[in-house]
Amino acid sequence: MTESNMSFLSRLSLAVGTFFAVLGDREFAAQVRRLRDGAVAAAPVTAPQPATAAAPTIKETSPEAALQLLGLLQRGARFIDFVEEDIAGYSDADIGAAARLVHDGCRATLREHFTIRPVREEAEGSRVTLADGFDATAIRLTGNVVGKPPFSGNVSHRGWRVEEVRLPMLTKTHDATVIAQAEVEL
Template identity: 50%
Template sequence: MSEQDPNESPLGFFTRFWLAYIVFFKILFDGFYAKRINNLHPPKALPDAVVEADTQAELENKLGKDERRIHELEAELKALKSEASVAGDARADGALWLLGLLQKEGRFVDFLQQDIASFDDAEVGGAARVIHDGCKQSLEKHLDLEAIRTEEEGAKVTLEEGYDAKAVKLTGNVSGKAPYSGTLRHKGWKATRAELP
């Protein structure tokens, strides 16, 4: 804004109105005149330092929030890794315990590690019967098992929305939302009682 001369009197309303009317059309239809008027009073910009300071403060604030969120997520991830490690160790211990149980009562591992190609079918069948009986007794001693699905294998089944995805594994071309229809390949098993050491 230019400084005003204290001895100068302002223009009257109608004079300003008439001047605005003339200047409006002069600017509208004369590009050179419009440029000269524009150069008389260039728009004032905010000082770069103020803009940069505000932007810098905003960025630092956002960065601080982002860093705090990263630290929170890292802590959550560390806790989840720890829980997964404990769960993984427990699963491994459980699997090894079960394998040891089947080996002790049914010599299951010995049977699997043996090369049975050199034995005739009758010998393999006889060994399988002994192993089957020992493993079954071991399981019955510590677990009660029942079928997850009651339908016969090979039957057509439909799984409605809300089915237990941990108990039933879908295979093949699975897309969209339930209900899903397909063929039951295996009934599956679940433990209804477990007495583990």
């Protein structure tokens, strides 16, 4: 399948992954903004990789888990309803109140289905030294990256790592693309 001929499920999976990447990576978010503003012509937006990283092996993923997570966030926090709502006519106070409810529901849903821990235990702003052989898949170097380890710098984001996933089992007939059923009141 070519990049310009992606299926709906592939695009949805990409959108969900991009959503979380934008939330967790300021530089990636800035690249997405530049792309949307037209500053980057047709170049693909990719998260920066360490210069020493070997070319990753690309594996195909199934979108079912992403769709299941969207369904859980919708059920627990009305996440899709909130994101799809046109908020232009609401006051900042109304949006803030709604965002607090969505935040609480998203947080409860994530905590119910995932065990998430920081990658680094140090507080943001702490000074650290990274020895040769540090895990470049868990730690991204930013700023003026020159030379070889050891590197000394400040923790600007502690990162997040999922330690455990507790998604419900699905039946074979479950349609994961229906993330929230339509409701008809009788």
